[in-house]
Amino acid sequence: MKFNKLIPELEVNDLDKSLDFYVKTLGFKIEYARPEDKFVFLSLQGSQIMIQEEKEGESKKGAGLVFQIEVNAIEPFIKLLNQNNYNIKEQIRERWFRKDNKLVGMKAFIVSDPDGFDLMIFEDLGEKKLS
Numbered sequence: 481m482k483f484n485k486l487i488p489e490l491e492v493n494d495l496d497k498s499l500d501f502y503v504k505t506l507g508f509k510i511e512y513a514r515p516e517d518k519f520v521f522l523s524l525q526g527s528q529i530m531i532q533e534e535k536e537g538e539s540k541k542g543a544g545l546v547f548q549i550e551v552n553a554i555e556p557f558i559k560l561l562n563q564n565n566y567n568i569k570e571q572i573r574e575r576w577f578r579k580d581n582k583l584v585g586m587k588a589f590i591v592s593d594p595d596g597f598d599l600m601i602f603e604d605l606g607e608k609k610l611s
Contacts, residue, residue, distance in 0.1 A: 481511055481523075483528065484527075484528045487528045487529065487530060488529055488530070488547060489529075489530035489531070489532060490529065490530070490531050490532075490593075490595065490597055491532055491533075491534035492531050492532070492533055492534065492593075492594070492595045493533070493534065493594070493595055494533065494594065495518045495520070495531065495532070495533040497594045498531050498593065498594055498595065499520060499531075500594075501566070501593050501594050502522055502529070502531065502593070503522070504564075505560050505561060505564045505566065506524065506557060506560065506561075506601075507524060507557075507560070508522040508523065508524045508529070509522065509523050509524065510522060511523050511528075517532065518532055518533035519531070519532040519533075520532075524549065524551070525550070525551050525552060526550070527549045527550065529547070545597065545598065546590065546598045546599070546600050547597065547598070547599050547600065548588075548600045548602060549599055549600070549601050549602070550602055550603070550604060551601055551602070551603055552603065553603055554572065554587060554588065554589060554601055554602065554603050557589075557601050558572065558589065561591055566591060567591070567592075568589055568590070568591055569589075569590045569591055569592050569598065570589055570590035571589055572587060572588070572589045573587070573588065573589070574586070574587050574605065575587075575588060576605075576608075578610060579607075581609075581610050582607050582608065582609060582610055583607065583608050583609070583610055584605075584606075584607050585604070585605030585606060585607070585608070586602040586603065586604060586605055587602060587603050587605055588600050588601065588602035588603075589601060589602075
């Protein structure tokens with residue numbers, strides 16, 4: 481397995497609850513785990529994330545932080561989240577952004593994980609000319 485250059489590590493309140501969300505609901509794969517540290521390394525279609533149950537002490541959750549996760553198609557994820565009663569924070573919509581003299585597009589939605597971290601799950605819509 482090749483590691484990405486930047487891999488977020490999230491401190492979570494309950495590792496089992498987080499694994500239920502990331503693995504059972506969204507379909508992330510467990511690449512490896514260190515149960516003695518309550519740590520798991522996960523991947524999904526090229527995205528990588530680490531989660532570790534936080535130790536005693538002050539929680540440092542990332543308010544305003546959004547993780548973008550590119551997938552081949554977002555509809556299966558909406559279906560899985562609905563089946564597992566997860567609330568979609570921001571419904572599916574197309575977004576187009578100017579990049580130099582063209583527009584790049586994505587179809588995306590936002591869901592919060594059990595610890596309140598926001599995930600923007602998106603599929604690439606390609607590029608088009610700026611009108």
